[in-house]
Amino acid sequence: MSRDRIIQVERDILGKNERLAGDNRARFRADGVLAFNLVSSPGAGKTSLLVRAVVELKDSFPIGVIEGDQQTSNDAERIRATGVPAIQVNTGKGCHLDAAMVGAAYDRLPHLNGGVLFIENVGNLVCPAGFDLGEACKIVVFSTAEGEDKPLKYPDMFAASSLMLINKIDLLPVLSFDLARTIEFARRVNPQIEVLTVSARTGEGFAAFYAWIRKQSEKMKPVDMATAG
Ligand SMILES: Nc1nc2c(ncn2[C@@H]2O[C@H](COP(=O)(O)OP(=O)(O)O)[C@@H](O)[C@H]2O)c(=O)[nH]1
Ligand SMILES: [Mg+2]
Ligand SMILES: [Zn+2]
Secondary structure (H helix, E strand, C coil): CCCHHHHHHHHHHHHHHHHHHHHHHHHHHCCCEEEEEEECCCCCCHHHHHHHHHHHHHCCCEECCCCCCCCHHHCHHHHHCCCCCCCEEEEECCCHHHHCHHHHHHHHCCCCCCEEEEEECCCCCCCCHCCCCCCCEEEEEECCCCCHHHHHHHHHHHHEEEEEECHHHHHHHHCCCCHHHHHHHHHHHCCCEEEEEECCCCCHHHHHHHHHHHHHHHHHHHCCCCCCC
């Protein structure tokens, strides 16, 4: 294929994804569902974070999870073991979820009206940044074992995310991880990014994460017509 033809095919794929992401976003809005797209490199702790979060939040509002991985249904099984519905999407050779996959998986979840949909993307700090799934925002999970400079090496992902969850904070005593430097690098590529430190293992920092989720749901609520203007 010529270079021009490759560029045209990429444009077509991204254009189609944008349209389907818009459809997903409209459906989530109509259902009053707040959707988060969790991205990270493999092993940063997305599933561990979700397992803890869904256990601690599932009595407050409806929750559903869409799990993306190239192979296996291990992660969906870890979520389902908590009693929360989860749909596994296997991307095979694919290295990211797209809006069509998320739309089809959402059809298979029970109604989540007024609740939260967590989408765990394929572990990859590169192309999931370019694929809108219709989420309210992306959350990049970054662990203390990965090295401070990753926000500079993979800037698109940190630029596309609203929140950086720095996970495995329990490992700080045994690592030479410079937290302040990591935050500085992330803010260099995205001055607006919010940052929370957590440990999926101990639960440290999760209360602040839940407060952040509640703040996002307040933002989503339609303007109260009785009090507006
Ligand atoms: N020490 C520590 N280990 C963690 C933490 N979160 C996840 N892990 C471990 O990191 C590994 C990868 O976690 P997983 O949730 O599967 O990551 P994912 O690939 O991003 O979904 C597992 O061995 C987890 O037990 C944490 O906060 N602290
Ligand atoms: Mg996982
Ligand atoms: Zn990809």
